[in-house]
Amino acid sequence: MQRYRQLQIKLTPQRLAILSYLNGNKTHPSAEDIYKAVKKQFPTMSFATVYNTLEALKNRGGVMELKIDDKRKRYDPDSTKHHHFICTKCRSIVDIFKDYKLSLPDELKKGFDVTGNSIEFYGTCRKCKKGSEQ
Amino acid sequence: MQRYRQLQIKLTPQRLAILSYLNGNKTHPSAEDIYKAVKKQFPTMSFATVYNTLEALKNRGGVMELKIDDKRKRYDPDSTKHHHFICTKCRSIVDIFKDYKLSLPDELKKGFDVTGNSIEFYGTCRKCKKGSEQ
DNA sequence: GAGTTATTTTAGAATTATTCTCAGTTGATA
DNA sequence: TATCAACTGAGAATAATTCTAAAATAACTC
Structure with missing residues (x-):
């Protein structure tokens, strides 16, 4: 969780759930994958929150946006070069x-x-x- | 135009206009770019025709779909490896x-x-x- | 610990690229 | 030049993403 503090974003429970879902995740999930997973814990979770959080993480190097899938964006929590x-x-x-x-x-x-x-x-x-x- | 015959698709005037726009084009246009360009000659041109033609070309190696732009697909008429x-x-x-x-x-x-x-x-x-x- | 405030959440609407529908048209072949 | 599978086109449908604005809240200050 130390890692998350460094991101300099407000750590809401929803964001922590997203971060925890992403942490170590090698499946390169789409926004919908994230939404569905986190909605289990937070039934009121909305797509806006997923996209907001991804945007904030992207800007801080916490996640990479992949253009690998021609239908939707995919996200990779490993932002080291690969x-x-x-x-x-x-x-x-x-x-x-x-x-x-x-x-x-x-x-x-x-x-x-x-x-x-x-x-x-x-x-x-x-x-x-x-x-x-x- | 010899090149186009080899594609084994019905050569309609609309398709010829799209092919002529793409031929030698190095700008990696989007479907909208193609639509706008060809609409000048064929005011009734529809997006369906642009997408249909691109689909047909794609399947025959006449065009490559690029996932380079995160907003829209781009097309590259040069399908040689690069x-x-x-x-x-x-x-x-x-x-x-x-x-x-x-x-x-x-x-x-x-x-x-x-x-x-x-x-x-x-x-x-x-x-x-x-x-x-x- | 309570007050303040800028940031975040959320439901739903809006936007945008792409795909689908289907009736009318036409290129290619015989 | 008749036939017909393939194509065109207007508009509707779909799907991913972004926007909106009101209510909620994390983080900072005292």
């Missing part, structure tokens, strides 16, 4: 921790400042591969 | 043609089949960099 593998069969998302050193092609090197990059791998995950081999 | 640079100041998107050989970290290598990857670079583009140096 990439993603997306299974094209089951749509699951796996974190990839590896520091790829990527530089722009020579003709763009001058003039462009690169501050970061994000890689998405596509393919078949372990589970789906096993499943199809049966 | 990556993108997104300027965090002016939001412009620049194509990056370079074949980065990326492999998963060792612990994921077995079990995962990678069929492709997509890289987004973030930073300041040439124009914005120049602008801020004035």
Whole structure:
């Protein structure tokens, strides 16, 4: 919870429930996933609160917004630099921790400042591969 | 136009106008951009036609759907393998043609089949960099 | 611990991108 | 040039997200 104090946001019970749901969560949930989970504890929870909290966290680096799903935004509580593998069969998302050193092609090197990059791998995950081999 | 015949879709005047707008277009337009542009020639053009055509093209590899913009889908008529640079100041998107050989970290290598990857670079583009140096 | 205040919560409305519907039209093929 | 599956288009439907404004409250001060 120390971590949350550092966020410098008002710690309401609703926000703590959202933070606790996100903490260590590797499923890359959507706003709706979060809403549904937290609504169990706080039946009056509204989407506005979910989105407000996510916005506040985003601005403070407490969560990353992923544009991986073309239907809805997904959120990743791990804001340390990493990439993603997306299974094209089951749509699951796996974190990839590896520091790829990527530089722009020579003709763009001058003039462009690169501050970061994000890689998405596509393919078949372990589970789906096993499943199809049966 | 030879290229379009190969797509095996019915070539209606509306579709030809969309194809002609997309052909060589490096702006990564949204459905609305396409709609507005083509509506000039075909005032009765509807969004349904734009989306139908994009769907048909997508399925045949004639266009790529980009999840680069968190507000709306963007479309890229260049479906050859390439990556993108997104300027965090002016939001412009620049194509990056370079074949980065990326492999998963060792612990994921077995079990995962990678069929492709997509890289987004973030930073300041040439124009914005120049602008801020004035 | 009580008072103050700026921030947050919430229900519901509003907005926006995308998809759907279905009647009327048309490109492609024979 | 007739046929028909595929396409167009106006508008309605859907779904994710944002906005609104009144009531509630966390955090700060004394």
